[in-house]
Amino acid sequence: MSVVDLSKQVALGIDIGGTNTKFGLVNHRGEILIKGSLPTDQYSTPEAFVDALHEQIQPMIDEHCEGKKIEGIGVGAPNANYYRGTIELAPNLPWKGVINFADLMTAKFKSPCKMTNDANAAALGEMMYGAARGMKDFIMITLGTGVGSGIVSGGHLIYGHDGFAGELGHTIVKPGGRKHWSTGSEGSLEAYASATGIAITAKKMRAEFPDSMLNQYPEEAINSKTVHECALKEDPVAVEVFRYTGQKLGEALANFVMFSSPEAILLFGGVIKAGDFILKPAKLHMERNLLPIFRSKVRLVFSELDEADAAILGASALVWEK
Amino acid sequence: MSVVDLSKQVALGIDIGGTNTKFGLVNHRGEILIKGSLPTDQYSTPEAFVDALHEQIQPMIDEHCEGKKIEGIGVGAPNANYYRGTIELAPNLPWKGVINFADLMTAKFKSPCKMTNDANAAALGEMMYGAARGMKDFIMITLGTGVGSGIVSGGHLIYGHDGFAGELGHTIVKPGGRKHWSTGSEGSLEAYASATGIAITAKKMRAEFPDSMLNQYPEEAINSKTVHECALKEDPVAVEVFRYTGQKLGEALANFVMFSSPEAILLFGGVIKAGDFILKPAKLHMERNLLPIFRSKVRLVFSELDEADAAILGASALVWEK
The missing domain is CATH 3.30.420.40 (ATPase, nucleotide binding domain)
Structure with missing residues (x-):
């Protein structure tokens, strides 16, 4: 041998x-x-x-x-x-x-x-080399142009009956809510928590508040990066854009936790550059929507891998x- | 040996x-x-x-x-x-x-x-002796006084990190919706699709429609059984109670399908005696909330085991x- x-x-x-x-x-x-x-x-x-x-x-x-x-x-x-x-x-x-x-x-x-x-x-990758090393139960949420997910349960990826499991970006967080630009569904997580969704929220909110710093940018420059810049300069509308996004994300995460009871939820992708502006409201609204037996147990962490x-x-x- | x-x-x-x-x-x-x-x-x-x-x-x-x-x-x-x-x-x-x-x-x-x-x-039990024999990916939903669930993925029950996975009755289907009588959460599946939830819906709806047959019963006799009796006699309010319940259930099921992509969802418990009054709207609203790749694939079936x-x-x- x-x-x-x-x-x-x-x-x-x-x-x-x-x-x-x-x-x-x-x-x-x-x-x-x-x-x-x-x-x-x-x-x-x-x-x-x-x-x-x-x-x-x-x-x-x-x-x-x-x-x-x-x-x-x-x-x-x-x-x-x-x-x-x-x-x-x-x-x-x-x-x-x-x-x-x-x-x-x-x-x-x-x-x-x-x-x-x-x-x-x-x-x-996260399980073998990143923040999920040693974990057997976790959920990975990728927050980029779209919202993707990978669910690990008992040390194995959940593929489902047909290999397409884990489309958490398309679960509905607000029935009858925002229409998705591509799927046509109403109120999906992706419609709010993707970079695309954040830009839509930002454009709506800046129209309501003419004093917002966000109005200093041309329409096509409104994205999660510019919203982040304004939030860092303490523009309350930009901060609210991320708070609202974090709330929708947190409400969705609570449902995911009650499904597979993970040790941690890993967030990954361009949107997480907003850091605590999104993470804090996400954590708050996840916790408040959980049954007591799940509270204060699930870690919300950012990916450790270079994107x-x-x-x-x-x-x-x-x-x-x- | x-x-x-x-x-x-x-x-x-x-x-x-x-x-x-x-x-x-x-x-x-x-x-x-x-x-x-x-x-x-x-x-x-x-x-x-x-x-x-x-x-x-x-x-x-x-x-x-x-x-x-x-x-x-x-x-x-x-x-x-x-x-x-x-x-x-x-x-x-x-x-x-x-x-x-x-x-x-x-x-x-x-x-x-x-x-x-x-x-x-x-x-x-369903996997070993009932309607889920031979299945490796399915979700069991029990619709009784409360709403419970068991999720099987790749032939194994999902227990999660702490052994408490699968509390799908407590996932939120309508944020800010009906307050749960015991957990205090707002808009959980159990608040609508349990026998308790159905009785609440029926009491609300009969108050709006004085002509409904449901008004012939004393308050304490309003339950999923009496609503079923009225629905069989074609009382439109009773039928609407189940349709509304089925819609909420179907919306929740769509989210579950996009999580673990099961071959089938098995329904079990007293509430399923309402049969097609609940099953048909549940199926409709599940399908309409699914991404196209999941549509017309997931069977919605009743348990085969004696309760x-x-x-x-x-x-x-x-x-x-x-």
Whole structure:
């Protein structure tokens, strides 16, 4: 029996986004040996995209991996299905329909390929290398352009019957509330707590308060970053934008806690740069909506992973996952 | 190595309710060999209660079990903790504080004892013997005096970090909505979809509509049974009571589906006697609140187990669970 040197095992982690795709070779310790990127939206077919990936990555594998072989490939992508290895009807990718992406990758790279959606991959990465190390029950919420989620229960990601579990951004927090720009649903968490939702809230509120600092910006410059700038300068309207957002987030989190009773909820993504402006009201409204047996038990924490690397690490973690 | 005859293995299943406790000796096939009950509320200490249980059950074990031994004890009880084997701060039981119930049982019966809350036990029973046979991902919702839930993901009950996961009756479906008579929370599913909630809705609605048949009953006779009688006689207000209840239930179910993506949702308990009056609006509002990728996939079904036996079977299933 040969002894395996874990530090020599290398996985390929790939994070496919609507505009850019990032990839890296990652060892068992979560060290990214080398990384790169290419533009997703310049390849009209998934086959052309996989060819381009291979052309760019294979030389890196040849250089960095002993015996010229990787242990496996992990891919995080929107609407990726864990069971089927497919990308299905992803609205923000250039390729339509159901794509057997894992098969394409395996055929090209001669290596097994596992896939899941980007938020699930982020949760795995956090469990292996980040703030969730040692945790068996936690929920990861990604607050970016959209709101994604990955739910870990008993040490395993919840994939559900069809592999699409964990769409917490689309749960309804305010029935009959704000109409979602893309899904058409009314009052979803994403409609309020995503960067897009925050910009909508900010535009509404600044119209009500002509004195707000937020009115010094042109319409297209209103986003969670500029709202944060105004909040730091103590503009009460900007502060209220985040307070309201935090309230909606906290109300949603309370429901999630009563579902799976996690040890912690990890927040990740651009929106969390607002820090306590969002975190404090989120915590308050989560606690007040919890049954007493759940109160003061669940930690609300920010991700520890560098945002640029987290997606690659998370995708590579799929390879090491049992 | 001896061959184990599974049909000869017997578990003791106990369902502790606020008023009554039911128990039975159950074999591996889910056949209840013998059953009985005793009044929970007549024992002022858990020790006296366990003594009384033992006195009544041990003769049954001696008669029905080979070698005078049972494989184990499974207990379903309100606020029971799976990890700790405790009953904690149960508002409707006569014993206060945190009770090491499993230890008391094991000391008395000389047999291992596992516990979980009643709705989790019902979900296990349904998975082993009922409508969820062969399913790995489903959610059980019990609609009785209160609303309970058991969530199965990847073939396992979700217990969460502290053993209290699955309190879906207390998730908020209407922020700022109806105040719960016991928890004080506003707009929880239980406030609308429990038998208690239905009676409240019916009393409100009949006051608005003096012509409703519901006004022919005295205040104390308004419950889901009498509302059902009026709905069967086509009283539009009674029908609306169930439609409204079904809507709130369906909105909540949509959120649950986007959490764990189950194959089916099983409904159980007295309230489901209203049948299609509740099921049809629940289905409609669940579907309309789902993301397209979840639509027309999740079956909404009624429990197949006899209500009186389900709790005992479910508790005994804890013993066979891996």
